[in-house]
Amino acid sequence: MIGNTILLALREIKRNVLRSFLTILGIVIGVGAVITMVTIGGGATLQVRQQIASLGSNMLIVTAGKRMGPGQTSGASLFKEVDATAIDAEISDIAAVAPVTTQSLKAIFGNQNWTTAVVGTDNRYLRVTSRALKTGRSFNDGELRAGAAVCLLGETVKKKLFGSQEALGERIRLQKFSCEVIGMLEGKGQSSMGSDQDDLVVIPLRTFQRRVSGNQDVAMIQISVREGASTDKAKRDIERLMRDRRHLSPSDEDNFTVMDMKEITNMLTGTTKMLTALLSAVAAVSLLVGGIGIMNIMLVSVTERTREIGIRLAIGALEREVLTQFLVEAVVLSSFGGLIGIALALAGSLWLSAVLNVPFVFNGGIVLIAFLFSALVGVIFGYFPALKAARLDPIVALRHE
Amino acid sequence: MNAELKTGAQTQEESANVPPTALATPQPENLVAFRGVTKVYGRGDASMQALRGIDLDIAAGEFVAIMGPSGSGKSTAMNILGCLDTPTSGSYLFKGVEVGVLSRNQRALLRRHYQGFVFQGYNLLNRTSALENVELPLLYRGASSSDRRARAREALETVGLTGWETHSPGELSGGQQQRVAIARAIVTSPEVLLADEPTGNLDTARSREIMDLLTKLNRERGITVIMVTHEPDMAAFATRIIRFMDGLVASDQPNRRESS
Ligand SMILES: Nc1ncnc2c1ncn2[C@@H]1O[C@H](COP(=O)(O)OP(=O)(O)OP(=O)(O)O)[C@@H](O)[C@H]1O
Ligand SMILES: [Mg+2]
Numbered sequence: 001m002i003g004n005t006i007l008l009a010l011r012e013i014k015r016n017v018l019r020s021f022l023t024i025l026g027i028v029i030g031v032g033a034v035i036t037m038v039t040i041g042g043g044a045t046l047q048v049r050q051q052i053a054s055l056g057s058n059m060l061i062v063t064a065g066k067r068m069g070p071g072q073t074s075g076a077s078l079f080k081e082v083d084a085t086a087i088d089a090e091i092s093d094i095a096a097v098a099p100v101t102t103q104s105l106k107a108i109f110g111n112q113n114w115t116t117a118v119v120g121t122d123n124r125y126l127r128v129t130s131r132a133l134k135t136g137r138s139f140n141d142g143e144l145r146a147g148a149a150v151c152l153l154g155e156t157v158k159k160k161l162f163g164s165q166e167a168l169g170e171r172i173r174l175q176k177f178s179c180e181v182i183g184m185l186e187g188k189g190q191s192s193m194g195s196d197q198d199d200l201v202v203i204p205l206r207t208f209q210r211r212v213s214g215n216q217d218v219a220m221i222q223i224s225v226r227e228g229a230s231t232d233k234a235k236r237d238i239e240r241l242m243r244d245r246r247h248l249s250p251s252d253e254d255n256f257t258v259m260d261m262k263e264i265t266n267m268l269t270g271t272t273k274m275l276t277a278l279l280s281a282v283a284a285v286s287l288l289v290g291g292i293g294i295m296n297i298m299l300v301s302v303t304e305r306t307r308e309i310g311i312r313l314a315i316g317a318l319e320r321e322v323l324t325q326f327l328v329e330a331v332v333l334s335s336f337g338g339l340i341g342i343a344l345a346l347a348g349s350l351w352l353s354a355v356l357n358v359p360f361v362f363n364g365g366i367v368l369i370a371f372l373f374s375a376l377v378g379v380i381f382g383y384f385p386a387l388k389a390a391r392l393d394p395i396v397a398l399r400h401e
Numbered sequence: 402m403n404a405e406l407k408t409g410a411q412t413q414e415e416s417a418n419v420p421p422t423a424l425a426t427p428q429p430e431n432l433v434a435f436r437g438v439t440k441v442y443g444r445g446d447a448s449m450q451a452l453r454g455i456d457l458d459i460a461a462g463e464f465v466a467i468m469g470p471s472g473s474g475k476s477t478a479m480n481i482l483g484c485l486d487t488p489t490s491g492s493y494l495f496k497g498v499e500v501g502v503l504s505r506n507q508r509a510l511l512r513r514h515y516q517g518f519v520f521q522g523y524n525l526l527n528r529t530s531a532l533e534n535v536e537l538p539l540l541y542r543g544a545s546s547s548d549r550r551a552r553a554r555e556a557l558e559t560v561g562l563t564g565w566e567t568h569s570p571g572e573l574s575g576g577q578q579q580r581v582a583i584a585r586a587i588v589t590s591p592e593v594l595l596a597d598e599p600t601g602n603l604d605t606a607r608s609r610e611i612m613d614l615l616t617k618l619n620r621e622r623g624i625t626v627i628m629v630t631h632e633p634d635m636a637a638f639a640t641r642i643i644r645f646m647d648g649l650v651a652s653d654q655p656n657r658r659e660s661s
Contacts, residue, residue, distance in 0.1 A: 004546075311525075311537075320506075
C-alpha cells in the first residue's frame with residue numbers, strides 16, 4: 001500500500017514536472033546552501049587549525065593597534081627593532097623574538113615574474129616560525145647590519161621564477177633592487193585562508209627598511225615562548241613591558257595587541273563561524289519559504305483534484321488513506337528537493353573548495369540532517385492540505401467541477 | 402457490535418482485508434431497510450426537507466428502479482443507501498446494521514466491502530487508464546498487484562471492454578466510460594450495485610446495452626441492483642419499480658421484466 005502510494009505520488013509529480021520543480025526550488029536552495037556553508041566552513045576552520053598547529057602552540061604575536069588582524073595598524077604607531085630586542089632581553093622564558101615587517105612585491109628573474117610577500121626580518125624569524133633551510137645558508141651578521149642585498153626563497157617563489165633550474169647564487173630583482181639568493185627555505189605546504197606559506201622571500205630587516213619601506217618601522221613582533229613555559233605569563237609580561245615602552249598611563253588603553261595562538265585561532269575561525277551561522281540562518285529561512293511553497297502547491301493540488309478525492313472516498317478510501325496519499329506526495333516532493341539540494345551542494349562544495357583552496361571535508365551528519373529536515377518540511381507543510389483533502393465530503397467533492 | 406469497524410485501531414492490512422464481520426452477525430431479513438428515513442438540508446428558514454419519512458425494504462437479489470420527478474429525493478436516498486450520507490432521522494439498516502451511528506470511516510468500510518456505486522457523471526479518474534480505474538477499489542482492499550490486474554481485466558471483460566484496458570477515459574465514448582464505471586463498481590464482487598441515472602447521458606441504444614449489462618449482473622451473479630432512472634424504458638428492465646414524489650414513496654410495484 002505505501003509502495004503504491006509512493007508510486008502514485010511520483011506519477012502525480014511527473015505530471016507537473018515544471019510546477020513540481022518550481023515548488024521545490026526553495027527546498028533545493030535551502031538544503032544546498034546549508035550543506036555548502038557547513039562543508040566550506042568546516043574546511044576553512046580545519047585549515048586554519050592545521051596551519052596554526054603547524055606554527056606551534058607557543059607563539060605570540062604583537063601587533064600595533066587594538067584587536068586588529070596582523071599587519072593592520074589602525075593608526076597606532078608601529079614598533080622599532082629595539083622593541084623586539086627589549087622583549088628578548090627583559091622577558092624570561094622566551095625562546096626567540098623576531099621583528100617582522102612585510103610587503104607584497106613583484107620578484108623578477110629573467111623573463112619570469114611573480115608577486116610575492118617580501119618579509120623583512122632576521123634569522124630569528126626562522127626559529128620563531130619553525131622553518132628550516134633546505135639548502136644554502138641564513139644571513140650573516142655583516143649582511144644583517146649592513147642591509148645587504150641577499151635573500152632566502154620560499155619554495156613557491158623558487159618554482160615560479162626558476163622552475164627546475166638552480167636558484168642558489170642567482171640574483172633576483174625585488175622592486176628596484178636586485179639581491180642574491182643565498183638560501184632556500186624548507187617547504188611548509190598549504191595554509192590559511194587559501195594562502196601559500198611558501199610564497200615568500202625573506203630579506204634582512206635593515207635591507208627592507210632601507211630599500212622597501214624607507215622607514216625604521218617594524219609592523220609586528222613574533223615571539224616563541226620556551227617549551228613548557230607559560231604563554232599566559234609571557235603574554236602578561238610582554239603587555240606590561242610594551243605599555244611601559246609606549247609610555248601609556250594607567251588610564252590609557254593598550255594601543256597594541258599581544259595575541260596567543262588561541263586568540264589567533266579564534267580570530268581566524270571566528271569569521272568563518274559567524275559567516276556559517278549567518279548563511280545557515282538564511283538557508284533556514286529559505287527552507288521555511290520552500291515549505292510554504294509546498295503547502296501552497298499542495299493546497300492547489302487538493303482543489304484541482306477534489307473530484308479525484310471524492311471518487312476515492314466514495315469507493316471506500318479511509319480518511320487516513322487519503323491523508324497518507326497527500327502527505328506522501330508532499331514528503332516525496334520535498335525529499336526530492338532535499339536530494340537535488342544535496343547533489344548541488346556536494347558539487348558546489350567540491351568546486352568552491354578547489355577555488356578557495358580549502359580542504360573538502362565531507363560532513364555526512366549535516367547531509368543526513370538536511371535530508372531529514374527537507375522530508376520534515378514536507379510532513380509539516382503537507383499535513384494541512386492533506387487533512388483538508390481527507391476531510392472532504394465525498395458527495396460535495398463528486399459534484400465539484 | 403461494531404468493534405471490528407473501529408478503524409483507528411486497525412492496521413492498513415486489517416482494515417483492507419478483513420471484512421467487518423460484525424456486520425453480518427445480525428441476521429437481516431432484507432439487504433436494506435429504511436424506517437421513517439428523513440433528510441433535511443440546511444437549517445431554519447433555509448432548510449429543505451428532501452426525504453419526509455421513507456419506509457423501504459429491498460431483499461437480496463432484487464433489481465429495483467427508483468423513478469420520480471426531479472427534486473423528489475431520489476439521489477438523496479441513493480446517497481444514504483450508498484452510505485455516503487446519513488439520515489437526519491429514522492433508521493437505515495444495511496445488512497441489519499444501523500448505518501446512522503457509524504463513523505465516516507466505518508461507512509467507508511461498508512462501501513469498500515459490500516457496495517458498488519455507479520455515479521451519474523461516470524466519475525472516472527482522468528489521465529488514468531481504464532484498467533487502473535477499475536483496479537482502484539481493489540487497491541483500497543489491499544489486493545496484490547497481480548490479483549488486482551487479473552480481477553480488473555475480468556471485470557472489463559464482463560462489461561465488454563476487452564482491448565480497451567490501456568485507454569484513458571478521455572479516449573472512450575460515453576457508453577464505454579459508463580461501462581468502465583460499472584466494471585469499477587463490480588470488480589469487488591459487491592452485494593449491491595447502486596446506480597444513480599446510469600444511462601442519463603447516453604442515447605437509447607447505449608442505454609439498452611447498459612441495462613442488458615445490469616440485468617446480466619443481477620441474473621447471473623445475483624448482485625442486487627438499485628438504480629435511479631427517469632426513463633420508463635429503462636425502468637422496464639427492473640423487477641420492481643419505486644416511485645418517489647416530494648420526498649415520499651408514491652408507489653412501489655413489482656414489474657414483469659421486459660425480455661431482452
Ligand atoms: N446538498 C444539498 N443541500 C441542499 N439541498 C439539497 C442538497 N442536495 C439535494 N438538495 C435538495 O433536496 C431535494 C432533493 O434532491 P435530490 O438530488 O435527491 O433530487 P433527485 O430526485 O435526485 O432529482 P434529480 O432527478 O434532478 O436528480 C432537491 O430539492 C434538492 O434541491
Ligand atoms: Mg438526482
